[in-house]
Amino acid sequence: xxxxxxxxxxxxxxxxxxxxxxxxxxxxxxxxxxxxxxxxxxxxxxxxxxxxxxxxxxxxxxxxxxxxxxxxxxxxxxxxxxxxxxxxxxxxxxxxxxxxxxxxxxxxxxxxxxxxxxxxxxxx
Numbered sequence: 001x002x003x004x005x006x007x008x009x010x011x012x013x014x015x016x017x018x019x020x021x022x023x024x025x026x027x028x029x030x031x032x033x034x035x036x037x038x039x040x041x042x043x044x045x046x047x048x049x050x051x052x053x054x055x056x057x058x059x060x061x062x063x064x065x066x067x068x069x070x071x072x073x074x075x076x077x078x079x080x081x082x083x084x085x086x087x088x089x090x091x092x093x094x095x096x097x098x099x100x101x102x103x104x105x106x107x108x109x110x111x112x113x114x115x116x117x118x119x120x121x122x123x124x
Contacts, residue, residue, distance in 0.1 A: 006062035009055040010034035026063040031055040032113035049089040
């Protein structure tokens with residue numbers, strides 16, 4: 001088992017790792033719209049989703065993976081009305097790659113984020 005840490009994504013804000021690699025797979029922690037410096041981006045779901053996917057990509061790359069190797073994602077939304085907007089940015093990031101996915105609405109997210117995404121991917 002290997003614990004993943006990159007300075008190209010925000011540090012964990014609790015007692016957990018950015019990701020864990022085991023048995024040829026990487027399991028990421030949920031990423032929110034914090035910059036690598038720990039600054040929360042403005043209250044706009046499009047801007048936040050882009051940062052979340054940038055963070056997720058950085059963690060995957062540090063683990064020896066990429067968005068193109070993702071098997072499954074889970075998206076947590078503070079408001080299900082943001083579903084279409086998040087889908088737009090998500091589709092741009094993943095292109096023709098279509099991993100399995102779950103999307104759920106939650107009452108609140110850390111730092112009052114609008115979106116959080118985690119992933120399970122293959123390691124090259």
